[in-house]
Amino acid sequence: MKKSTRMIIGFLLLALLFLAVWLIERAMGTNSMVITVLKKGAVYALIAVSMNLLNGFTGLFSLGQAGFMLVGAYTYAVFTIPMAKRMAVYQYYQGGIIQFEIPFFLAILLAGVVAALFAALIGMPVLRLKSDYLAIATLGFAEIIRAIIQYDKLGPITNGSNLLKTYPTFTTVLFPFVVSAVCIGIILLLIHSTYGRAFKAIRDDEIAAEAMGINLFRHKQLAFVVSSFFAGVGGALLAMYQGTVQANAFKSAMTYEILLIVVIGGMGSVSGSVMASFLFIACSEWWMRFLDSELMIGTFKVPLLRSGFRMVVFSILIMLVVLFYRRGIMGDRELSFDMFRRRKGVASK
């Protein structure tokens, strides 16, 4: 198949997917479980891919994703709360000091830009560190960002540790799908460019990459900033999905969850991360819900089933993947037409 035909088929499939999602929303109603899962899955897909760009493609073990999402989510919320409602939201800070609002699509873009700026600043010192130190330092920065946002003196801007709410949210499930698809498309273009190849070279062997003339620091910085940009956009989308946002929720546990999604999907596979996001969200929000409620069969009460059991089973499943199925769903391959063809070829032999 020629490259151009493949592109066209790819876009057609994507359009079909959008159509299917739209039809599901029509049929099931906006508040159904399927739609909730699809919305959250789309948001997490973008965030997971952005993390994969760092951890899977560049080999930088960064654990700061929640921090950049937090920056994105707050930037979005702060600038889009309607003027009329500021007094109610910022009730402890006399309506806050930001007395204007910007359109939501601009705010999403701004969310990414601000997160990227933070990343550029943080990256300068941190990216010189090696693997585990980098992990701890980025984790630390995410915690510092969280502490600063909750700081009382910044209340007029960030509303301190209180909720931000009443900003525009999703009106249709198609919105997160389109934004995520565009962003993931841009990340894919980056991965397939010279920069992307340099990232992979750094991942595979830093010293060899440097010897080949790749500027380690510049490329790491680029990967870090781009990844954080999209984490910021993802954070804005997450804020839209949730309807309210509070800094306290963006703990390191959130980063761990995203990292586990990336691992389940396969480090270094964009399509894997996307699939794993939907799978992860569907499992945790929907398919395993029944584990949380008590169940009686006749007079027999099924043991163990009660609130919280879902997450236990879920984390055991994740451990099994981590231990015995280390490459995840996709390994470092991508979902492609060739994959199906080759499989068929093998089968016909």
Add this chain to the structure above:
Amino acid sequence: MIDKLLPCLLSGVSVGGQYALIAVGYTMVYGILRLINFAHGDIFTAAGFFMVYLAASLPLSLSLPLVILLTVALGFAVERVAYKPLRSAPRMSVMISAIGVSYLLQNLMWYITGGLAKQYPVIPWLSTSIAIGPTSTKIVTLFTPVLTIILSVALVTLIRRTKIGMAMRAVSRDFETARLMGIKIDSVISATFIIGSFLAAVGSVLYFSNYTSVTPTIGAMPGLKAFVAAVFGGIGSIPGAVIGAFVIGICENIIKMLGYTTFSDAFTFALLIVILLFKPTGLFGEKISEKV
């Protein structure tokens, strides 16, 4: 000023001692496996819950040793189940496994407790109040640093003088060569985890005697801070970890006293980043040269 500074220093030293007991576990595991054991903070929390549940039905003289035994067993089991199968895997996989274990333990504890904070039992002698000058404090505040120093001296002696200590030093210096010399790597690693978990259990008794309520995620922050302490002191060095922990404990309480409570956590990480930038090997760490 002095009447404010004294209790602040006291609680700083006490918190520092608790961090130190956790930090030693981190630094030993890191020294040998080059692994940040993200689950260590959760093992510390689990020790707190063991105590809550055991003390409800058993006398203290029985529940205290049982808590330590159970915690050690948990640490040992985590190593065997989650880290041992990944011995030859890339380091990133082991770290992810550690994060997975931490996630599992937190969810498990949430399930068992129903997500509610549990009241830590009062340990008679430790919780007694005594007066020091103008202020009064619990005995545990004074007892913690003393016990910490005794335990770390004992541990350093163990590592310097005994056969297993020598094996630990050999393994941390060179994994492969140690194995060629006939050292049973797996038992050395298990011993490391056992010692680490034992200290975490002791630390948890002291910590929760002070803070009295246990929640499933309470160990995460002290865990991370203890790790920072280990890095500060030079990872792999036990005296370094202890000193680092005391420095962090005291600084944190001074910051709290000055009224910047929000930033007491942030300070720890800021310290970490400064240390990593200017002296990546910490106070007492050894230089590692990069091999191609």
